[in-house]
Amino acid sequence: MISESVAPNDLFSLRHIRDARLSPDGRFVAYAVSRTVETQNAEYCELWIRELQNGKLRALASGDVFVTAPRWSPDGTRVAFIRRDTGAGSQALYFMNADGSNPQNLYPGGLAVTDQPFYPAWLNNDMVLFRRGASAPADLAKRSIGGGDVTAVTTPGTDFDDVPTVSPDGTKIAFVRVSGSSSALYIANSDGTNAHSVIT
Numbered sequence: 001m002i003s004e005s006v007a008p009n010d011l012f013s014l015r016h017i018r019d020a021r022l023s024p025d026g027r028f029v030a031y032a033v034s035r036t037v038e039t040q041n042a043e044y045c046e047l048w049i050r051e052l053q054n055g056k057l058r059a060l061a062s063g064d065v066f067v068t069a070p071r072w073s074p075d076g077t078r079v080a081f082i083r084r085d086t087g088a089g090s091q092a093l094y095f096m097n098a099d100g101s102n103p104q105n106l107y108p109g110g111l112a113v114t115d116q117p118f119y120p121a122w123l124n125n126d127m128v129l130f131r132r133g134a135s136a137p138a139d140l141a142k143r144s145i146g147g148g149d150v151t152a153v154t155t156p157g158t159d160f161d162d163v164p165t166v167s168p169d170g171t172k173i174a175f176v177r178v179s180g181s182s183s184a185l186y187i188a189n190s191d192g193t194n195a196h197s198v199i200t
Contacts, residue, residue: 018045019069023076027052028098030060030070030079047081049098060100071120071128072098074170078145080106080120080128093117093130095145106143107132107150114138121164121173123190129153129164129173136160140175140192153192166190 020031029052034045047060047067061067066084073080079098084091093107106128109116113134120130123142132141132150140154140161153173154161160178167173170190177186177197188195 021070021072023072023098024074025076028076030072032068032070047079049079049100058100060096061103069119071122073122073125075125077125080122082117082120091116093120093128093143095120095128104145106145107141119163121166123166123173124170129166131162131164133160136178138162140164140173153190154188154195155192161186 016034018032018034020029022029028049030047030049032045032047034043036043042064043066044064045066045068046062047070048062049058049060050056051058060070060079061081061083067081068084069082071080072078077098078095080093080095082091083094090109092105092109094103095106096103107117107130115132116134118131118134120128123129126146127142127144129140129142132139137156137158138160139152139156141150141152143150154175156177162176162178164173164175173188173190175186175188177184182200184197185199186195187198
């Protein structure tokens with residue numbers, strides 16, 4: 001039996017864990033923790049890593065930030081994530097070393113909905129795949145952590161390609177293509193060729 005009542009304002013003290021991801025070796029888990037600050041009318045989301053054997057915590061991004069979608073590189077040395085500018089409303093794709101050092105902006109994104117990045121996925125230890133665009137049309141694009149051009153991987157036309165995932169050997173990608181009110185699961189080579197639906 002709950003002996004104390006819960007007031008509406010108590011909800012603002014709650015923290016919500018989202019998007020937990022195990023490291024490739026299974027030793028660590030990266031996850032985001034969101035909280036709402038009533039006095040600022042704002043939501044923040046921090047990024048943490050926990051070592052499973054000893055429970056040691058490490059903050060990758062904390063404080064008044066909004067960081068989501070942590071994704072480990074295949075070798076477990078880096079984490080990619082999405083960071084939103086809580087003031088301007090834009091967001092960007094970042095990566096950093098798994099120890100929290102050397103954060104780098106991989107894709108600045110911007111205010112335009114066609115430019116904002118979502119759902120990173122590592123194609124290999126050098127290349128990150130992500131959804132480019134907040135609304136249709138939105139493709140999947142990639143960029144090397146060493147820099148260089150941003151390259152389109154899929155060509156959705158007027159559709160919306162979403163939530164990419166990469167096969168363990170890095171040769172295939174799966175993603176959802178949204179067309180109007182319908183959606184289909186697609187498989188393609190990691191360079192976007194031979195894209196075809198497998199479930200509609």
